[in-house]
Structure formats: C-alpha cells, structure tokens
Amino acid sequence: MNRREFLSVAGASTAYSVLVNVNGWGAEPKPTSPSANDRFESIAPAQPSSARFAGEPHLTLVDLTCDFFVAGGGMSGVCAAVAAARNGAKVILVQDRSRLGGNSSSEVKMHIVGADIHGARPGWRESGLIEEFRLDDAVMNPQRSRELWDLLLYDKVVSEPNITLLLDTVCCAAEVTDGRIQRVLARCDKTEHLYRVTAKFFADCTGDCRLGVEAGADFRLGREAKSEFNEDLALKEADHATLGSSILFTARDYGRPMPFTPPAWARKVTKEMLRFRGIRSWDYGYWWIEWGGDRDTIRDNERIRHELLSIVLGVWDYIKNSGDIPTSANWAMDWLGMIPGKRGSRRLLGDHILTQNDLMGKTPDFPDAVAIGGWGMDDHPPGGFDQPELKPNTFVTPPFPYNIPLRSLYSRNVANLFMAGRNISATHVAFTSTRVMATCSVIGQAVGTAAAFCAKRNLLPRQLAGDGQRMRELQQLLLRDDQTIRDCRNEDSLDLARQAEVSASDIVEGSDPAQVINGFVRDLPGKWENRWGAKLGPEGVWLQLDWKQPQTLRQIQLTFDTGFHRELTHSQQNDKYKGDRAILWGPQPETVRDYELLYRAPGQDAWTSLGKFSGNYQRLRRHEFAPFRATGLRLRITATHGEGTARVYEIRCYA
Numbered sequence: 001m002n003r004r005e006f007l008s009v010a011g012a013s014t015a016y017s018v019l020v021n022v023n024g025w026g027a028e029p030k031p032t033s034p035s036a037n038d039r040f041e042s043i044a045p046a047q048p049s050s051a052r053f054a055g056e057p058h059l060t061l062v063d064l065t066c067d068f069f070v071a072g073g074g075m076s077g078v079c080a081a082v083a084a085a086r087n088g089a090k091v092i093l094v095q096d097r098s099r100l101g102g103n104s105s106s107e108v109k110m111h112i113v114g115a116d117i118h119g120a121r122p123g124w125r126e127s128g129l130i131e132e133f134r135l136d137d138a139v140m141n142p143q144r145s146r147e148l149w150d151l152l153l154y155d156k157v158v159s160e161p162n163i164t165l166l167l168d169t170v171c172c173a174a175e176v177t178d179g180r181i182q183r184v185l186a187r188c189d190k191t192e193h194l195y196r197v198t199a200k201f202f203a204d205c206t207g208d209c210r211l212g213v214e215a216g217a218d219f220r221l222g223r224e225a226k227s228e229f230n231e232d233l234a235l236k237e238a239d240h241a242t243l244g245s246s247i248l249f250t251a252r253d254y255g256r257p258m259p260f261t262p263p264a265w266a267r268k269v270t271k272e273m274l275r276f277r278g279i280r281s282w283d284y285g286y287w288w289i290e291w292g293g294d295r296d297t298i299r300d301n302e303r304i305r306h307e308l309l310s311i312v313l314g315v316w317d318y319i320k321n322s323g324d325i326p327t328s329a330n331w332a333m334d335w336l337g338m339i340p341g342k343r344g345s346r347r348l349l350g351d352h353i354l355t356q357n358d359l360m361g362k363t364p365d366f367p368d369a370v371a372i373g374g375w376g377m378d379d380h381p382p383g384g385f386d387q388p389e390l391k392p393n394t395f396v397t398p399p400f401p402y403n404i405p406l407r408s409l410y411s412r413n414v415a416n417l418f419m420a421g422r423n424i425s426a427t428h429v430a431f432t433s434t435r436v437m438a439t440c441s442v443i444g445q446a447v448g449t450a451a452a453f454c455a456k457r458n459l460l461p462r463q464l465a466g467d468g469q470r471m472r473e474l475q476q477l478l479l480r481d482d483q484t485i486r487d488c489r490n491e492d493s494l495d496l497a498r499q500a501e502v503s504a505s506d507i508v509e510g511s512d513p514a515q516v517i518n519g520f521v522r523d524l525p526g527k528w529e530n531r532w533g534a535k536l537g538p539e540g541v542w543l544q545l546d547w548k549q550p551q552t553l554r555q556i557q558l559t560f561d562t563g564f565h566r567e568l569t570h571s572q573q574n575d576k577y578k579g580d581r582a583i584l585w586g587p588q589p590e591t592v593r594d595y596e597l598l599y600r601a602p603g604q605d606a607w608t609s610l611g612k613f614s615g616n617y618q619r620l621r622r623h624e625f626a627p628f629r630a631t632g633l634r635l636r637i638t639a640t641h642g643e644g645t646a647r648v649y650e651i652r653c654y655a
Contacts, residue, residue: 039164042064042164043062043064043164043166043193043195044062044191044193045060045062056194058192059187059192059193059194060192060193060194061193061194061196062193062194062195062196063195063196063197063198064092064164064195064196064197064198065090065197065198065199066089066090066091066092066164066197066198066199067084067089067090067091067199067200067201067451067452067455068080068081068084068089068090068091068092068199068200068201068202068203068448068451068452068455069091069092069094069184069197069199069201069202069203070084070091070092070093070094070202070203070205070448071094071171071184071186071202071203071204071205071206071210071211072094072095072096072102072203072204072205072206072207072210072211072421073093073094073095073096073097073100073101073102073157073165073167073205074100074101074102074103074104074205074207074421074437074440075101075102075103075104075112075130075421075437075438075440075441075444076102076205076420076421076422076440076441076443076444076447077093077095077100077102077203077205077206077420077421077444078093078100078101078153078156078157078441078444079128079129079130079420079440079441079442079443079444079445079448080203080205080418080420080444080445080447080448080451081093081157081160081163081448082129082156082157082160082163082445082448083129083444083445083446083447083448083449083452083481084162084448084449084451084452085160085161085162085163085448086160086162086481087448087449087452087453087477087481088162088452088456089162089448089451089452089455089456090162091160091162091163091164091448092163092164092166092197092199093157093163093164093165093166094166094169094170094171094186094195095165095166095167095168095169096168096169096170096206097167097168098167098168099150099153099154099167100150100153100154100157100167101149101150101153102207102437103341103342103437104149104437105146105149105150105153106146106147106149106150107337107338107339108248108337108339108341109146109248109250109284109335109337110246110248110287110341110437111569112130112134112436112437112438112441112569113375113436113437113438113569114126114130114373114374114375114436114437114438114439114441114442115372115373115374115375115401115438115439116374116564116567117374117375117376117397118567119565119566119567120397121374121397121401122524122525122564122565122566123522123523123524123525123564123565124372124374124401124522124564125438125564125566125567125568126372126438126439126441126442126484127482127483127484127521127522127564127619128441128442128445128478128481128482128483128484129441129442129444129445129481130438130441130442130445131482131562131568131619131620132618132619132620133152133153133156134568134569135562135568135587135588135617135618135619136152136618137149137152138568138583138584138585138586138587138588138617139586139587139617140152142585142586144585166186166188166195168188168189168190168191169186169187169188169193169195170186170187170188170210171184171185171186171206171210171211171214172185172186172187172214173185173214174202174211174214174215174216176215176216176414179413179414179415180414180415180416181199181202181215181414181416181417182198183196183197183198183199184196184197184199184202184211184214185197200416200454200455201416201417201418201451201454201455201461202215202416202417202418203417203418203419203420203447203448203451204217204348204417204418204419204420204423205419205420205421205423205444205447206421206423207342207345207421207422207423208297208298208342208345208346208423209345209346209347209348209419209423211417212346212348212411212414212417212419212423213346215411215414215417216413216414217348217349217411217413217414217417218348218349218411218412218413219346219347219348219349219423220346220347220349221240221242221345221346221347222238222239222240222241222242222428223235223238223239223240223241223242223428223429224238224427224428224429225237225238228427229353229355229356229357229427230357231355231356231357231427231429232356233356233377233379233396233429234356234427234428234429241293241294241382242293242297242343242344242345242382242428243290243293243343243344243379243380243382243432243435244290244291244292244293244294244297244304244343244380244382244383244384245290245291245292245293245297245301245304245308245340245341245342245343246286246287246288246289246290246291246308246340246341246343247289247305247308247309247312247336247337247338247339247340247341248284248285248286248287248289248337248341249284249285249312249316249333249335249336249337250283250284250333250334250335251282251283251284251285251316251331251332251333251334252283252331252332252334253330253331254330254331254332255330256330257329257330258329258330258331258332259320260316260317260320260321260332260333262313262314262316262317263313265306265310266310266313266314266317267310267311267313267314268314268317269311269314269315269317269318270318271318271322271324272388273385273388274315274318274388275388276388276390276391276392277385277388277392279315279318279319279325282316282319282325282328282331285315286315287392288384288385288392288393289308289311289312289315289384289385290308290380290384290385290392291304291307291308291311291383291384291385291386292304292307292308292340292384293343293344293380293381293382293383293384294382294383297342297343297344297345298345298346301340301342304340305338305339305340308340309336309338311385312336316333319331343380343422343435344422344428344431344435345423346423347422347423347424347425347426347428347431348411348417348419348423348424348425349411349412349413349425350407350408350409350410350411350412350419350424350425351407351408351410351412351425351462351465352366352405352407352408352425353408353425353426353427354404354405354408354424354425354426354427354430354434355426355427355429355430356377356427356429356430358402358430359373359377359398359402359430359433360398360399361398361399361400361402365403365486365487366403366404366405366407367468367471368405368406368407368465368471369403369404369405369406369475369485369486369488370403370404370405370406370409370446370449370450370474370475370478370483370485371403371404371439371442371443371445371446371478371483371484371485372401372402372403372404372439372442372484372485372486373398373401373402373404373433373434373439374398374400374401374402374433374439375433375434375436375438375439376395376396376397376398376433377395377396377397377398377429377430377432377433378393378394378395378432378433378436379393379394379428379429379432380392380393380432398433400486401484401486402486403485403486403487404424404434404439404443404446405465406446406450406461406464406465406471406474407425407465408424408425408426409424409425409443409446409447409450409461410461410462410465412425415460415461415462416460416461418447418450418451418461419447420440420443420444420446420447420448421440421443421444422434422435422440424443442483442484445478445481445483446478446483449474449477449478449481449483450464450474453470453473453474453477457470472491475488476490476491476492479492480492480557480652481620482521482559482619482620484522489518489519489520490517490519490520490521490650490652491519492652494654494655495652495653495654496547496551496553496653496654496655497516497517497545497633497651497652497653498517499547499551500517500545500546500547500633500653501545501546501547502514502516502517502532502543502544502545502546503543503544503546504532504534504541504542504543504544505534505541505542505543506534506535506537506541507532507533507534508528508532508533508534508535508645509528510528510529511528511531511532511533511534512532513532513543513544515528515529515530515531515532516531516532516543516648516649516650516651517650517651518530520649521559521649521650522564522649523564523649525565530649531561531647531648531649532647532648533645533646533647533648534645534646535644535645535646536637536638536639536640536644536645536646539638540636540637540638540639540646541636541637541646542634542635542636542637543634543635543637543648543651544632544633544634544635545632545633545634545651545653546631546632547630547631547632549631550602550629550630550631551629551630551631551653551655552627552628552629552655553599553625553627553628553629553630553633553653553654553655554624554625554626554627554628554654554655555622555623555624555625555652555653555654556597556610556622556623556625556633556651556652556653557620557621557622557623557650557651557652557653557654558592558595558620558621558622558623558635558648558650558651558652559619559620559621559648559649559650559651560590560591560592560616560618560619560620560621560647560648560649561588561590561591561592561619561647561648561649562588562590562591562617562618562619563584563588563589563590563591566582566583566584566588567583568583568584568588569583586641587617587641588617588641589640589641589642589643590640590641590643590645590647591616591617591618591619591640591641592616592637592639592640592646592647592648593614593615593616593617593639593640593641594612594613594614594615594616594637594638594639595612595613595616595635595636595637595638596609596610596611596612596613596635596636596638597609597610597611597613597623597633597634597635597636598610598633598634598636599628599630599632599633599634600630600631600632600633600634601628601629601630601631602629602630602631607632607634610623610625610628611623614639617641627655633651633653635648635651
C-alpha cells in the first residue's frame with residue numbers, strides 16, 4: 001500500500017474531531033474550555049472506529065481537525081503551539097517523546113542560551129514566551145530539577161484550551177495537493193492510534209525536517225562553499241558535514257570515596273586528547289564530548305549514541321582514575337544521558353536563506369522581521385572528539401543582535417508549511433548561530449503567531465510576508481505579546497495609552513515617566529532610556545495616565561523589569577555565573593511584586609480601585625475588566641522583590 005493510499009483509504013474515517021473553544025487574541029484560558037476528559041475522549045474515543053488499514057490491523061484510526069498542526073515538541077514547537085493557541089488558533093501538537101522540551105528536557109539536559117551570549121551581551125535576554133517560562137522555572141523550581149522543567153512545559157501546553165497534545169506520537173506521512181499539505185498522519189504505537197489530521201497550516205519543528213521531507217519540501221544538507229553566498233566563514237568547497245551530537249552527564253560529591261570501573265567498550269582517554277578540552281569542573285559535562293557531524297546524523301543516530309557513551313565514560317574514567325584529578329575521589333555520576341543532543345541535520349529552504357552577511361549587519365534589515373538572534377556563529381569540527389588537534393569550536397560574535405525574517409520561516413515550495421527551530425532556511429554558517437534554543441523559542445513564537453494571523457485572515461505565509469501593511473500588523477501583534485524585534489517599537493493604533501499624558505509621583509534621574517509609552521521595552525545596563533523608575537517610599541509610588549477625553553477601557557497591560565542584564569538559564573553548574581550576571585533562583589529583585597490599579601471616572605476627582613495584585617514575578621501582566629469609562633489610570637506600586645526602586649517599561653490600555 002503506497003503512502004497516498006495509506007492517507008486516503010476508502011471508508012477509513014471516523015466521526016471524531018478535536019473540539020476546542022477559540023479565545024480572542026492573547027486571552028487567558030476561559031472556564032468554559034474543554035475538560036481533560038473531553039480532550040482525552042477526542043484523541044482516544046471510547047468507541048473506536050472500526051476502520052483499519054491493511055498491514056495495520058491493530059491501530060485505531062482517529063480523524064482530527066485544527067487550524068495549525070505542529071510537528072515536534074522541543075522549545076520551538078512548544079512556543080509555536082502556545083503562541084498560536086493564545087492568538088485564537090486551534091492547535092494540535094505532536095511530540096515523539098514522552099516529554100516536551102527537546103534538548104532542554106531531562107532526557108538531554110542542555111541549558112538554553114541565546115542572544116545575551118552567557119551574559120556577555122547584557123540586556124539582550126530574549127523576551128516573550130521564553131522569558132515567561134524561565135521566570136516560572138526560577139520561582140517554582142529553585143532546586144533546578146530538570147524533570148520539573150519538563151512538567152512546567154507540559155503544564156503550559158495542557159493549560160491552553162486551544163491545544164491538543166499528542167505525546168509519544170510521530171508525524172509519519174503527508175498528503176500534498178497543488179503544493180499544499182492537506183492532511184498528515186501521526187502514529188502513536190503506545191496507544192495503538194493512527195491520527196489523520198486535517199489543518200490549514202503546518203509547522204515542522206522536528207529539527208530533522210521530518211514533516212518537510214514527507215511533504216516534499218525543498219531542503220539542503222551540509223556546508224556551503226564560500227563562493228555561494230560570499231561568506232568568509234564558509235568552506236572553500238562545499239561538503240555534506242555538519243555539527244556533531246553530544247551526550248551530557250551530571251555528577252555530585254558523595255562525601256566518601258566513590259570508585260569507578262568503566263565498561264570494556266569505553267574509550268581510553270589521554271591527557272593529549274584533552275589539550276583543547278579543559279576539565280575545570282565535573283558536576284555537569286561536557287558540550288565538547290561531540291561526535292558524528294561527519295556522518296548522517298539521522299541514519300547513524302544509533303552509532304552516534306554508542307560512540308558518545310563510550311567517550312563520556314572514557315572521559316569520566318580519566319577524571320576518576322588517571323591520577324591527574326585527585327579531588328574527584330568522592331564524586332560519582334548521578335545521571336547519564338541516553339539520547340544524543342543533536343545540533344545539525346537538514347535545513348528547509350524558504351523564500352530567503354539567512355546568511356553570515358545578514359547576521360553581521362552587511363545587508364539591509366528585513367521589512368518582514370519577526371524575531372531576534374544573537375548567539376555567535378559557533379562552528380564545530382564535524383569529527384568532534386576524534387579531532388583532538390583542533391579546538392572544539394570557533395566563535396564569531398555578530399556586532400549586535402540581528403533580526404530574522406518571516407521569509408526564512410516558511411517553505412518556498414509547500415505553501416502552507418512553516419518551520420521553526422534549527423531547521424529554518426539558513427546557510428550552515430548562519431545556522432551555527434540560529435540553532436540555539438532561546439533563538440529557536442522566539443522563532444517558534446513568531447511562527448505560531450503568524451500561523452494564527454494567517455488562519456484568521458485566510459492568508460498564505462508568502463502573501464503575508466509580501467504585504468507591507470499586514471506585516472506591520474503582525475509585528476505589532478508580536479510586540480504586544482512581548483516578542484523582541486530589533487528597532488521595532490509599539491505603534492499599535494489600538495493602544496489608548498499612547499494618547500495619554502504621563503506623570504509620576506517621583507522619578508529616578510533620567511527616567512522620564514513618558515518613556516513608558518515610547519514603544520520600547522528594554523534598556524541596556526545603566527541606561528534609563530525606555531523605562532520609568534522611582535524610589536519606593538512607605539506609601540509606595542505611582543505612575544499615572546491622563547486623557548483629555550474619556551476613554552472606555554477593558555484591558556490593562558503592564559511590562560515590568562525582570563533584570564535582563566543577567567542570564568537566566570537552568571544550567572546544572574552551581575558556580576559558573578558570578579557577580580552582576582549571576583543566575584538568581586527565585587523572583588528577580590527588580591521586579592514589581594505588589595501593586596494596585598485605579599481609575600478616575602469622568603467628572604470625578606476621586607480614584608476608584610480596580611484591584612490590588614500581590615506576589616507578581618512576571619515581566620508581562622495583563623488584566624481584563626468589565627468595560628469602564630475613565631479620564632485617568634493610576635498604577636500604584638508598593639513593593640518589589642528586593643530592589644528599592646520600582647521599575648516599569650510599558651503600560652498599554654485597550655478598549
């Protein structure tokens with residue numbers, strides 16, 4: 001039976017489909033959302049269909065429909081699904097593992113990095129969904145359990161009434177007609193279900209381009225020649241190599257001698273092999289245990305896993321038994337990864353291929369910019385650990401964070417296919433920067449928001465990218481959801497705060513209160529160009545908006561300071577980050593904790609409270625009320641999480 005027959009067996013259909021309420025843009029989940037039982041009934045119906053496939057007599061076929069189908073539940077897929085759902089789209093997210101997060105999950109334990117380059121570019125930590133998730137992790141997971149990070153991501157996804165999550169499920173086929181995906185098959189052997197999903201838009205967030213390959217999307221492999229895109233970091237001649245994969249481990253001090261005997265198949269590691277791979281600590285290691293970039297990282301994954309395990313155990317044998325590191329005597333491994341953390345494989349091709357010159361600011365900026373990157377072009381020798389004579393990486397830092405265009409985030413030949421993550425349309429050189437997970441996260445948020453935008457307006461991605469007015473609408477929507485686009489400011493015509501006069505009870509020198517409506521929501525360290533601040537007194541401090549004409553208000557949106565000058569990542573290492581950029585496990589001290597919103601009704605002088613809010617630790621807060629008329633709005637701040645200065649980046653108001 002061929003693939004098309006597999007997708008469209010006559011009579012193989014069911015009456016079951018995903019039924020999810022659609023909320024408005026950025027709305028919170030409503031109490032009327034489907035119950036967990038309703039969701040599970042939709043994906044595992046109590047009376048399954050009698051339809052069967054020849055050769056698959058024990059799989060139950062279930063038909064599902066949605067606006068947006070996301071293949072892959074790593075950081076890009078999670079952010080794409082959540083962004084689309086919060087913007088009103090009905091979403092199905094499939095993940096081939098039992099947990100979300102991809103390389104950041106407890107199965108791999110790679111920490112998330114991005115444009116701030118481990119705090120070396122302070123002030124440029126990513127905003128939006130990844131900031132929300134990191135702040136939640138810092139507060140609710142101070143013990144830094146990676147399994148609880150998995151749980152946090154699961155909670156984020158299943159708490160969205162517009163998302164149906166299918167774990168342990170792999171997208172395995174696609175039906176394409178006239179250059180558009182009509183529906184896909186996703187298979188879950190654990191539950192013996194075969195899902196046939198019809199959707200308007202699809203996103204390949206698999207890393208390996210599995211959905212794109214099934215749909216016939218154009219892609220490329222390997223490293224380009226210098227001459228193809230005029231990239232001076234590229235090779236003289238093209239090849240099919242990429243970056244290798246890594247397996248990590250963690251270890252701890254048990255307070256007594258802990259012997260280690262390696263298996264017979266472990267590598268024998270010598271000091272000479274480690275001359276460019278320094279061992280300074282061994283509680284969490286090591287990204288440079290890398291192998292397989294000169295092989296097929298998809299087909300040869302099992303061999304790559306075995307070789308990486310043999311290297312990891314050989315390195316640990318050296319640490320424990322070489323005699324060169326006697327202080328490791330009481331240390332033992334307490335976790336060893338069994339899934340290679342993959343860096344590179346296929347890359348899908350879009351209407352624009354992102355290049356080194358784009359990242360270095362040598363080309364005009366993109367009118368369809370939707371996200372930022374900023375990690376260095378971080379290339380590794382394909383042979384990894386088998387090339388000990390070479391340094392494990394070269395790192396060329398872009399001069400500033402760069403914008404990523406929408407045209408690099410959809411397929412050039414499959415009209416309704418988006419992509420997010422390490423498989424976007426980029427050269428190998430550019431990919432070595434865009435591949436890191438914080439960048440993948442903001443790309444995912446951009447793609448999810450764009451998919452919801454297209455679904456509401458019946459647009460294809462290419463139509464959106466080529467329509468200047470529509471692109472500006474999408475950019476403003478992304479900014480409203482706290483996505484960063486460099487040099488792009490809030491110009492939302494619906495934001496009534498932009499029409500107000502702004503005043504405050506007090507100010508930090510240089511922090512004009514009007515800066516909360518200047519459209520920008522981050523400052524570099526030591527600057528007060530885009531936020532207001534005031535020293536907290538016993539009665540608190542206030543920031544006030546006044547309108548000449550009464551306004552009808554329904555939603556108030558606040559953006560607080562959460563300390564973008566420091567890194568915020570769940571690294572296993574306790575002592576890597578020190579000083580001003582040290583990771584803080586808990587609420588960030590700059591962040592407003594307790595505050596009150598008040599309004600002044602037309603014709604009145606008194607202020608009426610809309611509500612008091614305590615315990616906040618998030619950067620972005622939205623409050624919705626029954627519509628009310630006001631000539632003034634006041635934010636009264638009474639406490640932060642430690643700093644003596646109240647800080648606010650932005651106030652927005654919507655009818």
